[in-house]
Amino acid sequence: MLQIRPTCEHCNKSLPFDSEEAMICTFECTFCKDCVELLHHICPNCGGGFEKRPIRPKTLLHKYPVSIKEIHKPVDLKTHYIKFKIK
Template identity: 70%
Template sequence: MLQIRPTCENCNKALPFDAEDAMICTFECTFCSDCVTKLKAVCPNCGGGFEKRPIRPENLLEKYPVSTEVVYKPVDFEAHFKKL
């Protein structure tokens, strides 16, 4: 089951469970669509691509709560682009 992390790892923008602009990679690294664009759609952690994060149905939130763990690791864009 997806964690549905609450914020963008780069800019710390809030990404609630129903955020339309939340993107994840295969390891569930979570970024907003603006940051994914800046990253040229390459995850700075694993090098994989991004997909739109699914929206967990509101009626399942009590049984399957979303994560409250904030992962905030601003990207060093210069280093990221050297890896591309």
């Protein structure tokens, strides 16, 4: 079951359960579309790619609540670009 994290790890933008802007990697690191573009579609935590996060139906929120834990770890873009050889 996906956690459905509430914010972008980089910019801390709100990404509610029904956000069309939420992107995740294979480990559920969560970023907004704008930050994924800044990161050149490479997860700074695992090096994997991103996909659009599925939307959990409202009817399932009571039985399967979304995460309320915010993870805010702004990425040092210079280091990210060097690490993943981005120009």
